[in-house]
Each structure stands twice: as C-alpha cells, then as structure tokens.
Amino acid sequence: MRVRDLPLSSRVVDHFAERGVRELYPPQRAAVDAGVCDGADVVAAVPTASGKTLVAQLALLTADGPGLYVCPLRALAREKYETFAALPGVDVGISTGDFDATGEALAGNDVVVATSEKVDSAIRNGASWVDALACVVVDEVHLLGATGRGPTLEVTLATLRRRNPDLQTVALSATVDNPEAIADWLDAALVESEWRPVDLRTGVAVGGEVDFDDGTSLSVDLDETEIDGDGDADDENDPTEVTAALVADAVADGGQCLAFVRSRREAVDLAERLAEDGLAAELGIDEAAAAAAEEATDVDGTLTGRQLADCLRTGVAFHHAGLRSGHRAVVESAFRERDVACICATPTLAAGVNVPARRVVVRDQRRYGEGGMAWIPTLEVHQMCGRAGRPGLDPHGEAVLVADADTRGEVRERYVEGEPEAVESQLAEPGALRTHVLAAVATGFAATESEILDVFEGTFYARETGAGGLADAVAVAVDDLVAAEMVARETGGVEDYRLVATAVGETTSKQYVRPETGERIVAGLRAAADLSEATTLTAFEVICDTPDMQDTYLGNAERADIYQFARSNAAQLTTDMTDPDDFEGWLESVKTARILDEWIGGATVEELVERYRIGPGDLDSRVERAEWLLSAAEALGETTGVRVPAVSRARSRL
Numbered sequence: 223m224r225v226r227d228l229p230l231s232s233r234v235v236d237h238f239a240e241r242g243v244r245e246l247y248p249p250q251r252a253a254v255d256a257g258v259c260d261g262a263d264v265v266a267a268v269p270t271a272s273g274k275t276l277v278a279q280l281a282l283l284t285a286d287g288p289g290l291y292v293c294p295l296r297a298l299a300r301e302k303y304e305t306f307a308a309l310p311g312v313d314v315g316i317s318t319g320d321f322d323a324t325g326e327a328l329a330g331n332d333v334v335v336a337t338s339e340k341v342d343s344a345i346r347n348g349a350s351w352v353d354a355l356a357c358v359v360v361d362e363v364h365l366l367g368a369t370g371r372g373p374t375l376e377v378t379l380a381t382l383r384r385r386n387p388d389l390q391t392v393a394l395s396a397t398v399d400n401p402e403a404i405a406d407w408l409d410a411a412l413v414e415s416e417w418r419p420v421d422l423r424t425g426v427a428v429g430g431e432v433d434f435d436d437g438t439s440l441s442v443d444l445d446e447t448e449i450d451g452d453g454d455a456d457d458e459n460d461p462t463e464v465t466a467a468l469v470a471d472a473v474a475d476g477g478q479c480l481a482f483v484r485s486r487r488e489a490v491d492l493a494e495r496l497a498e499d500g501l502a503a504e505l506g507i508d509e510a511a512a513a514a515a516e517e518a519t520d521v522d523g524t525l526t527g528r529q530l531a532d533c534l535r536t537g538v539a540f541h542h543a544g545l546r547s548g549h550r551a552v553v554e555s556a557f558r559e560r561d562v563a564c565i566c567a568t569p570t571l572a573a574g575v576n577v578p579a580r581r582v583v584v585r586d587q588r589r590y591g592e593g594g595m596a597w598i599p600t601l602e603v604h605q606m607c608g609r610a611g612r613p614g615l616d617p618h619g620e621a622v623l624v625a626d627a628d629t630r631g632e633v634r635e636r637y638v639e640g641e642p643e644a645v646e647s648q649l650a651e652p653g654a655l656r657t658h659v660l661a662a663v664a665t666g667f668a669a670t671e672s673e674i675l676d677v678f679e680g681t682f683y684a685r686e687t688g689a690g691g692l693a694d695a696v697a698v699a700v701d702d703l704v705a706a707e708m709v710a711r712e713t714g715g716v717e718d719y720r721l722v723a724t725a726v727g728e729t730t731s732k733q734y735v736r737p738e739t740g741e742r743i744v745a746g747l748r749a750a751a752d753l754s755e756a757t758t759l760t761a762f763e764v765i766c767d768t769p770d771m772q773d774t775y776l777g778n779a780e781r782a783d784i785y786q787f788a789r790s791n792a793a794q795l796t797t798d799m800t801d802p803d804d805f806e807g808w809l810e811s812v813k814t815a816r817i818l819d820e821w822i823g824g825a826t827v828e829e830l831v832e833r834y835r836i837g838p839g840d841l842d843s844r845v846e847r848a849e850w851l852l853s854a855a856e857a858l859g860e861t862t863g864v865r866v867p868a869v870s871r872a873r874s875r876l
C-alpha cells in the first residue's frame with residue numbers, strides 16, 4: 223500500500239516521500255485496513271521502531287477536526303512536536319510543562335501535543351478546546367501500568383471519551399502481553415504485529431562468547447590488560463569488560479552501540495571506562511566527536527558537563543535523567559549524526575527516543591528496588607533491545623544481554639524467550655484515587671459516590687474489574703478527603719447528601735497538586751504565619767515537604783550536616799524536629815529547601831552540584847517544581863486568607 227493512495231494532500235505525500243516514506247510498513251497497512259484514516263478506533267501494539275509515529279500522523283491528518291497527541295513522557299513530547307510541526311499546512315501547539323495553567327491558548331491548533339498531566343490539568347481548569355477534539359492519539363499507552371502517571375493517563379482518556387462520545391481514539395503500545403485487553407477497553411480494533419523493519423537477533427554473553435537466538439554465535443576478545451589489572455577471580459566474566467569488548471567489536475566493524483546499565487553512576491563509570499578505548503579514532507569521527515564535545519561544553523561548565531565533554535571527545539557519551547535537557551539533546555543528536563560511537567545509558571533512553579544503533583548491550587538486568595536487587599521488567603529490556611538495527615543501514619540489529627555462567631539460563635528465559643508483562647491498572651492505589659476523586663468532585667462531574675464511579679466507568683481499571691470493584695476504595699478516598707477538609711458532605715434531604723469541594727479542595731485540584739500536598743501547604747502556611755521570622759527558607763521547607771516535590775538523596779556523610787542546619791535554623795522551619803513520622807524524609811526535604819534557598823541566594827549550578835552531589839538536571843527539575851508549588855502555595859494562601867509574604871518573595875526570586 224502506497225502513501226500516495228491514502229487520503230492525504232499531495233504536499234503531505236511529498237513531505238513523506240522526501241523522508242523516504244512511500245510504501246507503508248505492514249503494521250501501518252494493518253492500521254489503515256482497520257480504519258485509522260476513516261475515524262475508527264484503533265489500538266496498535268507493535269515493536270519499537272516499527273513506525274508508530276506515521277500511524278499517529280495518519281489519524282491526526284485525516285480526522286474531521288482538531289487532534290490531540292498525548293505523550294506520557296515529557297522527554298519525548300518535543301521530538302514528536304517537531305515531527306508534527308514539519309508537516310506542511312498543519313498548525314501544531316505543544317503543552318508539556320506539566321504544571322502550568324489552562325492552556326486556553328491551545329485552541330485553534332490542528333494538533334496539540336501534550337502530556338497526560340497537562341490534558342488532565344486543562345480539563346480540571348475547564349479548557350474548552352478539549353471538547354472540540356475529533357481525534358486523540360495516545361502514545362506509549364502501555365505506560366498506563368506505571369505507578370504515578372498511569373492512573374492519570376487512563377482517567378484522562380476516559381474523561382475525554384465520556385465528554386465527547388464521537389472522539390476517535392488511537393492508542394499506540396509497545397508489545398505487551400494483553401493488548402486485546404487495551405483494545406477491549408477502548409472498543410477499538412486491534413493491530414498486533416511482531417514485524418520489525420530490521421531483523422533483530424538477541425543473544426546472551428558469558429565471558430566473550432555470545433549465543434544468539436537465531437543459532438548464530440559471536441566471540442569477542444576481552445582486553446587482557448584490563449582483566450589482569452585488578453586480579454579479580456571473576457575477571458573474564460567482568461560484565462564491564464565483556465561490555466567493552468562487545469562495543470569495541472561493533473565499532474571496529476563501523477557500527478554504533480548503546481550500552482544499558484542500572485544507574486546514573488554506572489552510566490558515567492562505564493562511559494569513562496570506554497573512553498580509554500579510542501572509539502572515535504576507530505570509527506574515524508575524531509573531528510565530529512570534538513565538535514560534539516564543544517557543544518556539550520557550551521551548555522554549561524558543571525562537573526557533569528565537563529565529564530560529558532571529555533567522554534564525547536573520545537567518541538563516548540552517557541545519558542541519564544540527571545543530565546540537563548540541553549546535554550541530553552546534544553548526546554541524542556550527535557548519536558543520530560554518527561558523531562558518537564557509544565552511549566552508556568540508563569533505561570530511560572530506551573523509552574521512545576529515536577536513537578537506533580547497530581548493537582545494543584544490556585550490561586545490567588537487575589537493579590535496586592524497594593526490596594533489594596530485582597530483575598528489570600521484560601517489557602523494559604525488550605524496549606532496550608528494540609533499539610538495535612538501523613533501517614536501510616544494518617543487515618540486522620543485535621542485542622546482547624551480559625550474563626555469567628550462573629545467570630545465563632534465567633536471563634535467556636526471562637528476556638530472550640520470555641513474553642513481556644501484561645499491563646495492569648494502578649488506579650486503585652489510594653493516593654492516585656484520592657487525587658482523581660477530588661478532581662471529579664471539584665470539576666462538578668460527580669457529587670455522589672455513585673457518580674464518581676460513573677466517572678471512572680470508562681477507565682481501564684473498571685473495564686478489567688468492573689467499576690463496582692472500586693466502590694470500597696472510592697468510599698475510603700471520599701472519607702479521607704472529607705477528613706482533610708478538601709471535600710464536604712452537604713446534606714440535602716434526610717439521608718441525602720451531596721459531595722462538594724471546599725474552597726481549599728477546589729484550589730488544590732485546579733493548581734494540579736495532590737490532596738496531601740494541598741493539605742501540607744495549608745498547614746505549613748498557617749504555621750509560617752505564626753513564626754516570628756518566616757523567610758524564603760520557610761517557604762521552601764513547606765513546599766519541599768510535600769509528595770509533589772522529588773526526594774533528594776541524603777548520603778550518610780551529609781546527614782549530620784543537614785541535621786545541624788535544621789537545628790540552627792529551627793526558628794525558620796514550620797516543622798519541629800520531633801514532629802515528623804518520617805524523619806529521614808523530612809531531612810531530605812530540608813536539604814532540598816536549603817539547595818533552593820542557596821540557589822536564589824546566588825549560588826551557581828556548579829557550586830550546588832559539587833556541594834550537594836546532585837545532577838545539574840536534578841537542580842533544574844527541582845527549581846521548576848518549586849515554581850509550580852510556590853504558585854500553588856500563593857493560590858492556597860489567597861483561598862485561606864493566610865498570606866505569607868515569604869512565599870511570593872521566594873517565587874519571584876526563583
């Protein structure tokens with residue numbers, strides 16, 4: 223099936239042709255057959271890099287009105303925005319700051335690219351453009367199984383569909399175990415495919431020997447000098463050295479690599495180890511690598527930036543969530559331009575960023591979780607492996623999982639032969655439910671428990687277990703919200719009552735903070751008003767001690783220092799040291815507050831990064847969240863009549 227036979231304008235057809243897209247890939251053809259260009263609801267569950275973006279574009283371009291593209295990952299939204307904005311004759315808007323206001327300015331676009339949080343927030347704030355939509359495309363819909371953002375995704379989609387029954391829904395998913403459940407939920411046709419544009423072979427490496435699932439094998443030489451170096455008995459199985467040998471082998475053959483490890487620290491360490499191997503020279507990209515290093519240096523001069531530039535100069539990079547977005551962009555585009563031989567990354571890189579490589583090496587398949595070391599989900603490992611193989615350039619992609627003699631069998635079973643996990647709803651999680659129950663009441667969509675269940679009826683959870691399954695949990699959430707004075711029961715008749723949001727509940731919902739955050743801020747403002755000396759540190763302590771602010775790791779060595787800081791500044795804090803149930807968590811909040819207070823006091827990124835051992839990207843994201851939470855605190859101060867000037871001071875200085 224040819225692109226030019228589709229109901230698209232000739233300009234659009236030319237646009238695709240210029241990018242080498244003339245014939246549809248088989249899964250795209252199946253989506254067209256399922257009616258994606260005719261307004262039909264379609265779920266496509268297909269492997270990584272098999273052309274889901276075109277399916278999204280076809281739906282949006284042929285829809286009978288404005289379209290919304292929901293991208294659960296903020297890091298991806300800009301890339302997609304740029305792809306859509308390049309389409310001729312299409313006005314595209316983007317809204318990804320998860321936390322800003324109504325987005326009424328988005329009305330009038332042909333396509334809006336937004337995160338699910340942003341759409342949820344727009345709905346809560348009564349934005350009219352959401353009711354005018356003809357089509358919604360949800361990318362990475364399997365993320366509805368993720369704690370935290372998953373429930374927002376399913377409630378938002380259910381709400382959009384409830385308000386607009388004619389809305390065409392297209393959902394794109396990685397290959398998961400239960401795509402038919404997702405299709406059932408959305409009453410959509412299912413397109414399921416294992417097709418990939420480049421064949422993929424997956425193998426397990428033990429020492430330098432790799433056995434692939436297609437029966438082939440590969441043998442690579444480990445660097446003897448490195449192995450003899452530390453005299454470890456397990457040297458020839460050292461996963462880092464096996465990884466280095468696999469990378470060197472692919473690069474010697476002209477191929478680029480991605481190497482996945484469990485943590486940020488490991489990504490930097492592995493990159494620094496690979497930097498010794500002269501990969502830029504091997505690939506013949508010395509000059510381009512030096513230019514990429516310059517670009518990284520131009521972003522900032524932090525320690526992380528310098529480390530990254532040093533690595534890039536040798537043809538290697540690292541990539542993780544602690545990097546500033548500018549650094550991540552340099553790394554991703556340098557890799558696409560073939561100016562980097564290998565990226566050492568945490569699994570976040572695997573989720574959707576388009577960086578195809580000849581060979582993917584998954585060095586770590588286990589990472590620290592709440593209960594100690596645990597196997598990484600198969601779905602995630604498959605997404606990493608799926609990055610292997612560049613269409614038109616590589617005969618096939620290669621994914622190699624590094625194991626040892628003891629783990630070989632399990633690694634093969636889980637990740638080579640094993641199926642990805644099923645997607646499961648997280649909506650019943652009490653914190654998520656409280657948030658969405660409050661939103662349902664505050665927006666006026668529901669005034670009784672049974673109306674709340676109606677709102678949730680269109681969720682994946684309700685489809686899977688029946689909305690009744692949520693009845694008890696909703697009742698508990700309502701009680702919690704009443705106790706927190708976010709929701710009140712207004713009595714009407716004898717036994718009759720209606721649920722209404724209190725003024726605080728309404729502001730909390732509109733400001734897009736969790737109920738627990740709203741409660742903590744209101745209590746914090748009241749306590750601050752009673753202090754003789756409420757300062758910007760006070761304001762930061764209040765907002766940092768909420769579940770909407772990220773935790774900042776507190777190392778053993780720092781604990782005494784932060785404790786001392788909290789003691790000597792007790793007069794400015796709203797929490798007495800003896801109060802918190804979770805003292806460690808509170809100390810972490812004090813650390814974050816201290817960082818932010820020093821930031822507005824003029825400390826540089828470099829100083830804060832060195833002093834508090836955080837990534838530059840971590841500082842950026844905390845500053846951004848602090849702005850949002852301080853603006854919520856101002857709004858809550860307005861609502862409760864408790865004005866704390868330090869809050870506005872902190873915000874304006876941020």
Ligand SMILES: Nc1ncnc2c1ncn2[C@@H]1O[C@H](COP(=O)(O)OP(=O)(O)OP(=O)(O)O)[C@@H](O)[C@H]1O
Binds near residue numbers: 244575
């Ligand atoms: N029909 C086609 N013909 C040629 N190239 C195509 C076609 N469809 C898509 N491509 C190209 O294939 C690449 C991968 O496509 P795309 O980014 O849409 O994959 P994806 O399924 O969205 O992957 P991800 O798992 O990253 O979300 C892109 O470079 C795209 O331009």
